[in-house]
Amino acid sequence: MAARIWRNWAAAATLAWATAVSLPAGAQQEPPGRAARLSQPDGGVQWSGADGNWQAADPNWPFTAGDSIRVAAGSRAELHAGAHALRLQGPAELGIDALDDNDLRLTLRQGSLNLRVRDMAPDERIEVNTQNLAMLVDRPGEFRVDLEPGSTRVLARAGTATLFGENGESATLAPAQQARYVGRNLSAIAAQGAGPRDALDQWAADRSLAEDRSPSAQHLSREVLGYQELDAHGEWSSTMEYGTVWYPRTTIANWEPYRHGQWRWVDPWGWTWFDDARWGFAPFHYGRWVQIGPRWAWAPGPRGPRQFYAPALVGFAGAPAPRPPNFNRHRTPGTDWFPLAPGQPWRPGFGGNPRDPGRGNVGLPLPAPLRNTQRERPPGPSIATPAPGFQGGRADQERRDRWQRDQEWQQQRRQQQQQQDQNRNEMHQRHNQVRQEQLQRQDQMQQQQRALQEQQMRQMQQLRQQQDQQQRQLQEPQRQQERFMRDQRDQRDQRDHSERREQREQRQDRPQPPRAAPPQDLRQPGERGGRFGNRD
Structure with missing residues (x-):
């Protein structure tokens, strides 16, 4: 798929060149109705056209297909192509391969790119190419592309995109997802969530918020x-x-x-x-x-x-x-x-x-x-x-004066931006320091609470032991009395048993009187000679 994309772009470029060559003298092809503009350049931003002649960036210069932007280390640049914002962190280099009413195709040759796609027309196409892959935006959102030696990291904080490899491989980049790819066949070596914002993403978020409030x-x-x-x-x-x-x-x-x-x-x-x-x-x-x-x-x-x-x-x-x-x-x-x-x-x-x-x-x-x-x-x-x-x-002198004032104003803006960045970094450091101090205090409080709880538990154990000992001491006389009563009862039972045994023995030793015969009339029925005996 990606190979077809690149072949289609090459065919379109060849057709456009052939059409331009075939136009008669004096005729001119209609230029595009959309351009790009540097809205936040500083002294470390340069641009070049198709001739490769690098020069200082001009905020009022309209950029189009064939132009390139280069950002020095420690500098930042913000471009707008229509409603879309492109923000670079130096050292970086970005090429504009296509920019017209419906297409925006970029090539990131170095560094990091934060892309904010605000809205997309039904027939609009936005593509970012690197040495490893091609990213085609499917839905508006915020995207991040980092070019590293031999690999490319892509991230979608919002919106979705489709990634293409050289031989037709494809993968979907979902919101709040990032991945790192090596080679040109979409070989992913790491995939995880979006993660926190770094300095470039935070600066881009601040700029987007200012645009939203414009x-x-x-x-x-x-x-x-x-x-x-x-x-x-x-x-x-x-x-x-x-x-x-x-x-x-x-x-x-x-x-x-x-x-x-x-x-x-x-x-x-x-x-x-x-x-x-x-x-x-x-x-x-x-x-x-x-x-x-x-x-x-x-x-x-x-x-x-x-x-x-x-x-x-x-x-x-x-x-x-x-x-x-x-x-x-x-x-x-x-x-x-x-x-x-x-x-x-x-x-x-x-x-x-x-x-x-x-x-x-x-x-x-x-x-x-x-x-x-x-x-x-x-x-x-x-x-x-x-x-x-x-x-x-x-007059030229008046123009030079205005140009000088504009340069001074830009220098002041750069200094203000640097001061704001420095203040933001200091605030971030102070925030981290305060956060660390809070965490340390929380750890100390937790340790103190655990020590206090352990001490209270030991005291309660000692108190329970003392209470048990006191209770045993209080119950000891009662237990002694119970043992005494039990001993007395056992002795009494033994005496009673001995007396009963002696009485039985005495009764056994006493002679028994002879038993008298029962009267004649008291014989049992059925005995011979009785009143009911058999007369036969």
Whole structure:
């Protein structure tokens, strides 16, 4: 079964490559509607694309199939692929083999992975491969995969999964169960219960709890990457026309969306907007922007429908921007761009037609459609920002200052995280110390109680012995009297017996008088000569 799985993936990859090669020049295959994002990187996290060029992690970079994440020893990383959370403990390396609307296939090359599968669509497929096996998630839950030299340990704290070997072997991983496998044919060397949580699982549980309590999750689909960052940088409000909207808190005068950032080319989506704000992922890749009064508000649409990722939900206008050096992929879009209003269709500015031009418009009111988003500005509140050379909309010095502030903020966040981890470890150590002291006190109290019980038992035995001795002493005169009375009775009985014996002997020695004959008339009937005798 596992061999068929791997062969199917290889065949699909070959077919996709052949299809891409067969596409005519200028055409582009529709990129996936789902990406992955690093939500908790630190200085020890790097990533690389298919070219193998490792570089520092960027929290606003969208990851897709072919990318890899590397975590240094002592560091942690958290990725979100749709609604699913992937948490790594360094040293670790994770490869994203497939990531699209329905499939998520990962390869753990080193270290430990904690996988939280929140929800699964009926046709969704989630798979984790290692050097020993392939794990296919059957039901949502929390899973753990540890790669060790020559073996793989898998654990399911919740949910179920099916494990596959190289030659079609399969096994079921039930909730609260873990197992260790060697080789590539599912040879289990140990199977037991889930066991306690270690540092990675506890950190993952804390992060999952924070996500469950996120206020933004009440208004957004969890498929929206980066929704956790909105909690601390804005507030939600309800409107009659656009439903629930989010107002960012900024310190920049006359702030406008898609103005403070830069454009970068990201395969397979093309030109992608990278905002300078830490929270600038979800509002610039999902939903629409609308100006309500003097403030800009982000309208994500209703919470229920699934949201799809887009590189930038803007329309382009003006003459094509100058090509960057050594850039021959596509023509550049216009030098002006503006955020799309609710209901306006999205069309890429670099060519190609998306299969979902209404991306980000689910549940939003539809205005008059644009004939050409690249050449026509939308009616109502919108802007057009000039961009010489297709760069960001602010001066380089201001961008460098913001980048420096963002780096300082990230450094502070890392220090705070390290301090929190240190405090958590200290609390854990204090808890263990207090627990040990409590156990020692309990042992001492139990020993004292046992000693006291033994002493009380000895005292009670001594008391019973004393009582028995006193009772014997009190009963001794009575026993002596009883013995005396018994002796007297025995002596009296002996005297009586002797007297009776002497009397019998005297009666025997006394001569007996002769017995007189009975009278004639007193003879017994039947005697001869009697009154009733036989006369014959």
